[in-house]
Amino acid sequence: MSYEFEFGDVLGAWDELLHGALNTLWLSALAMLIGLVVAILxxxxxTSGPRWLRVLIDAYIEVIRNTPFLIQIFVVFFGLPSLGIRLEADQAALLALVINVGAYATEIMRAGIESIGKGQIEAGKSLGLTPLQIFRYVVLKPAIQAIYPALTSxxxxxxxxxxVCSAIxxxxxxxxxxxxQSRTFRSFEVYFVVTVIYFALSLLFWGLFRVIERTLLRQPARR
Structure with a gap:
């Protein structure tokens, strides 16, 4: 049985693919930024909050890390309307992505914070800095430098x-x-092209993260 490859119909819909790729970029970038804020908080x-807050954060992390992302999307998109909260598909996708990445990134950020030497923190306390000031000026940047590869991954x-957000x-x-694919029935061609696009998007983000590392997180040269 022979199969004739035909990419014409797929490439003829390049405007749809481009629109989808741009939306993926926008959705990813926004989820990354909001997720980073969630992770830092x-x-x-x-590391510094009261016990009840630590318990709540631990529960959030464990629930997210031990349930499928697809189910999390369904809970947000199909479950929240039962509570009177109705979201558009793109809004639900963004919220689910932020909730998911926030849990994983919180643990990564925690590991970075705990890698900071206690001497630096004690020095900050001796200068009269508040816990928030110590976290902001003494801990945060070195912690991000330590966990940057894991965070970008x-x-x-x-x-x-x-x-996965295509499910909603x-x-x-x-x-x-x-x-x-539903119009052209060219499954291999469609998903082959999409695979290439996802690979290109990954390289784009890797390049952007590399630039950020070199410009904002580079350690000062030692003399």
Whole structure:
């Protein structure tokens, strides 16, 4: 049985693929930024907050890390309306992505914070800095430098996880591919092209993270 490859119909829908790729970029970048804020706040709560707050953060992390991302999306999109909270597909996708990456990134950030020497923290206390000031000026940047590779890897996984959001018809790349496949019945060609696009998006984010590391997180030269 022979199969004739035909990419014409797929490439003819390049505008749909481009629109889906741009939406994936936007959704990923926004989820990364908000997720980083969640991670910083969560890590601060875990390391410096009261016991009840640490228990709540631990529960949040364990629930997210031990349940499938697809189920989390369904809970947000199909479950929240039962509580009177109705979200559009893209809004639900963004919220689910932030909740998911926030849990993983909180643990990564916590590990970075705990890698900071106690002497630096004690020095900050001796200068009269508040816990928030110590966290901001003494702990945060060195912690991010320590865990930056792990954090960026998690963000790349976040971008790839956006493909699962097609299950609720969010307007991202995989959803666009599914629409094209349903019209053309060229499954191999469609998903091969989409695979290449996801690979290119991953390289784009890796390059961006590399630039951020070199410009904002580079250690000062020692003399």
């Amino acid at each position: 969560g890590a601060f709560g875990k 998690q963000f790349i996984l976040l971008m790839l996880n956006t493909s 018809a969010a307007s991202e790349l995989t959803a666009a591919a599914n629409d094209i």
